Amino acid sequence: MSFRLGVCSWSLQPASPEELAGRVRQTELSAVQLALDPLRTKEWSFGGTVKALEAGGIAVLSGMMGTKGEDYSTLETIKRTGGVRPDEHW
Numbered sequence: 001m002s003f004r005l006g007v008c009s010w011s012l013q014p015a016s017p018e019e020l021a022g023r024v025r026q027t028e029l030s031a032v033q034l035a036l037d038p039l040r041t042k043e044w045s046f047g048g049t050v051k052a053l054e055a056g057g058i059a060v061l062s063g064m065m066g067t068k069g070e071d072y073s074t075l076e077t078i079k080r081t082g083g084v085r086p087d088e089h090w
Helices: 017-026 046-055 075-081
Strands: 031-035 059-064
Touching: 017 031, 017 046
Parallel strands: 031 059
Antiparallel strands: none
């Protein structure tokens, strides 16, 4: 059976796509679940991100986005705000 395991890019706190590729490789994985906010905000260019990940041999398994009001700093805030839970943001 074949499966893929990837690291969540936001957990590595990279400042650039190149840094992301290097940090993923340091985990000894070759795949990432890519946080889309740096692309959405244009902090990172789409083409530059693709190029850096391809050069590092990193596959993108999925994309993820944050929603307004999310706070993943503690287990309690995750329980209270994770995903699309808070009614005040609908």
